[in-house]
Amino acid sequence: MTGGWDALAAELDAWSAAGQTAEVWWRDDDAGIPCPALDRLLALAAETATPLSLAVIPAKAEAALAATLDRHPAETAVLQHGAAHHNCAPPGAKKCELVDPVLLPALPEELHRCRVGLEQLFGKRFRPVMVPPWNRIAAGLRATLPSLGFEGLSTYKAREAVEPLPGLRQTNCHVDILQWRPQRRFLGTDAALALLTGHLAAKRAGVADAAEPSGILSHHQVHDEAAWDFLTALFRRLARHPAVRLLPAERVFAMSAAVAGRAVP
Template sequence: MSDGAVQAADLRRALDAAAEAGRTLDVWWRDDDLQRPGPDLEPLLALADATGWMPGLAVVPEGMDADGLAARLEKTGAELLVHGLAHRNHAGPGEKKSEFPSTRTMGDMCRDAADGLHRLKAAFDRNCLAGFVPPWNRIAPGLAAGLPACGFDVLSTFGPRRAAEPVPGLKCVNTHIDVIDWRGTRRFIGIGAARAAIVRHLAAVRSGVADAEEPCGLLTHHLIMVEEDWHALGILASELAAHEAVRLCAPSDCFFS
């Protein structure tokens, strides 16, 4: 039996256990760093069309090709999220990259966050959700607390959330399964590793380490993924969709339920 088949069996067993415990795994999908349509976006949209599962597309407002994106996404049902403003690093020397580090003033950060939302809503109107995705998944606590005043309803970063509503008027819905090996190859981790990550997430939910009420978020990065990666994710999506314990959800299903 191949490694992939073993991991597929492990995933089925973990999902079977969730079903037996009366739990349902809601899974949503977020893709980051979109600015313009192009060949690298097409496999993502093909997968979404084939599965009926549309991701939340986190768009970098500054420098985006609004007309090109609007024309390409018009009939896809895509839901767009605000990916900061310019995806520009403002962290100091030796600090992890962040567009919104604590070293920036609250005024500057709130201005940029609100500007990003304004630009995306002006370009895409109803398809733009008031969801904030900070670049590099890092955000100063002060800005997180100020996001409702900037017009946002939802914050999405990476990892198990600490609270469903970190501040009044702001829901937290994170991603948990990043399919890119950022610390190694900087490429797709492979379907076996993605399955294993979901199994670990289910174990974290079972043990209480992760919030059982938070949807499980899959995170992709279309700019550095190739056709074979999307094919593998299509197999994974089919495996998940076929199980009684899984619901594949749109971002709005998770954000506003």
């Protein structure tokens, strides 16, 4: 094993020695249509018995995707990845689809329409959780999510609060396995493992939110072979370690009271 794998194993062993459970979840973004990469992703999830949370772009979702998920034994939930994954940010600003409703007054209603469509397409597999494209959402739009029927929110890096709004549970990802600039490629084994091991260590030490599961973020459509090799090795190791609990979306975004079905304001 590399030093990174050794460090992860040592950290997980420390969780075992402390009688604690390291909760981990897996989110994959930008799904829409079936493709060989999606089949490979689902096969890996099934092989390692890892629940998968698939962030689906509503504008690209097809009935064929629902049929593909139904054919696979993987435990897969569908989350909502914005509306169309279009950049709506003003010139010069960072990319963002989920901008303030002041800029796009019709956006809240569009998100609600997309949520209803995904629920109809995927049924019980769908969870009313918003995953913002580029992991960005304006505060003004975030404030509308519970009234639009969303129970959860997921972006990137440590959350600021378990419930940023009443009825809205936030659980983020902490390990993006891709490097996006200057070129898109696998981040690297040691770098990715350092993010995961560091988050687990911070939770165990009480300097990070111990109740937030450590989130692995992937993008199946753009993985190179190194990314696939890493995910395979990672989830095989996590699945067999006694200190690890791999969580489905239902557990990651569990709420004390449901908010689905509230009317659009």
